[in-house]
Amino acid sequence: MEGKRTYSKTRIAPTPSGFLHLGNVVSFVRTVGLAKSFGARILLRIDDMDRERVVPEYVQDIFDVLNFLELPWEEGPRNVKEFEREWSQVHRMGMYREALEDLREKGDVFACSCSRAKVMRDSPDGVYAGTCRDKELSF
Template sequence: MTRIAPTPSGYLHLGNAANFAANALLAARTDGRLLLRIDDLDRARVRPAYLQDVFDVLDWLGIEPTEGPRDVEDFTAHWSQEHRMPLYRAALETLRTRTAPNGPQLFACPCSRKELADGVHFYDCPTAGIALAAPQVAWRIDTRGLPLHAQMPDFAVRKKDGRPSYQLACTVDDYHYRITTCARGEDLRASTAAQAVVSDLLGYPKLEERMDVIHHPLLLHDGGKLSKSQGAGGVRELGVSRKEVFAIAKAWLHLPR
């Protein structure tokens, strides 16, 4: 199964639409199954209009996922990540009790983003022995000694408010839904590596053995990547055609146009 996994934190841009198309093409080349999985853990940034935009863009592209929500109401009632919170809590409990004796370790970290600048912990958290049950601590994975450390040092699996992080939830969701292939942006290579670490710690089969992850190039604007958080325009405002979007996706996947 292939998946489309947008985050409803802004209106989708051309890069998002091309990623949707790439995953639809991957599904067509494999078993034909395509899951729509909307990542809505960051509740503070979710807006009803952004959720609706996901369905509007899929409709405009002519993509019909074989599994997942059909509209905003169906998503809210049955498919929100809030409904899978028990899975995430169980995974966190597994991480708490089953860390590799000679591998990456879980530790508690009260550092703020400012105190964690450049990956250096203000409180020496990886070795400080701070209790995981302490209030207002994030749970992080000690990535020292891993190639990942340079790009994503000591990433979080649980946030200070007790909610699962993106890396934890994405790993659990991909395993839960038996995802076998997906296309992701080049900027998510470090996330893929982090999720491989989480997968190993959870005792899942090796991520690289159960998932074929294709990292595609990013679309650039004024020298930087398109981003919802930077106010990138919605797809319907860009004046591009569905055919042009699929042409971008085919080029990413090295398919004939």
């Protein structure tokens, strides 16, 4: 069908900084529905970049909720041990640092002190206007 977008993959990306709530469940159910309608695979990508706030019980809660609700995912960890051993974002930190350094060298990254609220006030469509690009704020 011409003009119809196709997607091969989507993701469920909870953050283990608290127990899941109804908003998470609604998002997960919607993602599963969209994936089915587009024939896309689902990746469980637990966003544990903020390691100080990650609590093992919160990671376990993600698996408990997904399994209890029988929400499917084709890729990603199946349990906490597998998550920590193979899927934690910690394993990608070297790659993230390298990408950030490449962007710095090209001058394509800069520090910004603007809050989301300020960005929305300055640009109601939510597109960042580059307010801090030339301020040379330190990281």
